[in-house]
Amino acid sequence: MTIMELLVWLENTSIANAIRTIPWLYPAFETGHYIGLSLLVGGIMLIDLRVLGMARALPLKSMIGLLPFVWAGFIINVITGSLLFIYGATSFGTNGAFLLKMSFMVLAGLNALAFDVAVRRSGGSWVSADRPPAFVKGFATASLVFWLCVVTTGRWMAYI
Amino acid sequence: MAFLEWLQTTWVAELVATSLWGYPLFETIHSLGMAMMIGSLGLINLRVLGYKPELPLLGMRQLLPLAWLGFTLNAVSGTLLFTSDAVYFFAKWTLRIKLILVMLGGLNAALLGRSVFREAAAGAAPAPVAAGTKVIAFLSLVFWLGAVCFGRLIAYEQ
Numbered sequence: 001m002t003i004m005e006l007l008v009w010l011e012n013t014s015i016a017n018a019i020r021t022i023p024w025l026y027p028a029f030e031t032g033h034y035i036g037l038s039l040l041v042g043g044i045m046l047i048d049l050r051v052l053g054m055a056r057a058l059p060l061k062s063m064i065g066l067l068p069f070v071w072a073g074f075i076i077n078v079i080t081g082s083l084l085f086i087y088g089a090t091s092f093g094t095n096g097a098f099l100l101k102m103s104f105m106v107l108a109g110l111n112a113l114a115f116d117v118a119v120r121r122s123g124g125s126w127v128s129a130d131r132p133p134a135f136v137k138g139f140a141t142a143s144l145v146f147w148l149c150v151v152t153t154g155r156w157m158a159y160i
Numbered sequence: 161m162a163f164l165e166w167l168q169t170t171w172v173a174e175l176v177a178t179s180l181w182g183y184p185l186f187e188t189i190h191s192l193g194m195a196m197m198i199g200s201l202g203l204i205n206l207r208v209l210g211y212k213p214e215l216p217l218l219g220m221r222q223l224l225p226l227a228w229l230g231f232t233l234n235a236v237s238g239t240l241l242f243t244s245d246a247v248y249f250f251a252k253w254t255l256r257i258k259l260i261l262v263m264l265g266g267l268n269a270a271l272l273g274r275s276v277f278r279e280a281a282a283g284a285a286p287a288p289v290a291a292g293t294k295v296i297a298f299l300s301l302v303f304w305l306g307a308v309c310f311g312r313l314i315a316y317e318q
Binding site for chain 1: 183184187188191192194195196198199200202203212214215216218219220221222223226305308309311312313315316
């Protein structure tokens with residue numbers, strides 16, 4: 001099965017057909033995608049900016065504790081995003097902005113993974129001491145840049 | 161109505177409406193501003209409602225610049241998007257409801273700032289948040305999430 005055949009199959013599944021025939025489904029999923037975006041990027045932005053030195057009155061540990069919101073936003077957006085995608089799989093799957101968006105998501109994911117591994121290796125004692133090392137600040141900056149690119153390329157999909 | 165017609169013929173409106181990058185650029189900024197505002201205001205409201213009590217209430221004020229940055233970005237980008245087709249957008253109920261929710265959200269944030277931060281600043285003891293203040297925080301979440309939903313639906317109102 002080629003990728004194109006897969007996209008055609010996706011676009012003709014009963015779920016995709018339902019999204020095309022029930023008029024309010026697509027707007028509903030898109031609205032959900034924006035709520036998810038707010039949770040995901042809003043949460044990540046708070047954590048990354050705190051690591052970079054914003055709002056020092058708020059304990060770093062508690063701010064890193066916002067990760068469940070980030071995960072909730074991520075899961076909401078994977079689900080709503082997949083549903084929006086299959087609605088027009090053949091056009092989205094060949095959309096340059098969509099492919100870029102997925103690439104930035106992979107980069108953001110790898111960055112988060114590298115961050116997690118580095119934190120575990122370093123013991124994370126900097127969290128309670130509120131002294132994030134330079135490499136942690138580097139990961140936080142990269143995270144902000146990658147997610148900004150994800151939102152930008154995602155928004156641009158409609159115009160390609 | 162004459163004002164709206166004039167508005168959409170200004171050079172800024174023409175630029176946003178006809179340039180290849182104008183509309184998508186301001187829409188992108190609007191999405192990022194949204195994440196900034198909902199993230200910071202959302203966390204302040206949740207804290208007032210009792211989430212993560214280890215976060216100092218008064219310290220939450222340090223998130224206000226981020227909320228203001230998001231609000232300003234969205235006021236500017238939203239106005240520019242609106243001017244690109246002012247008559248068309250103003251006729252939409254989804255946009256009118258969104259604007260009402262934004263105004264309610266703004267008034268609500270001002271009230272919250274007065275009750276939470278001024279009181280917390282005046283009295284040294286971090287007293288439990290008054291029930292009335294919690295209602296304001298809850299309404300704030302409702303107003304802003306409502307604004308996000310109605311904002312997204314503007315594109316689908318016939």
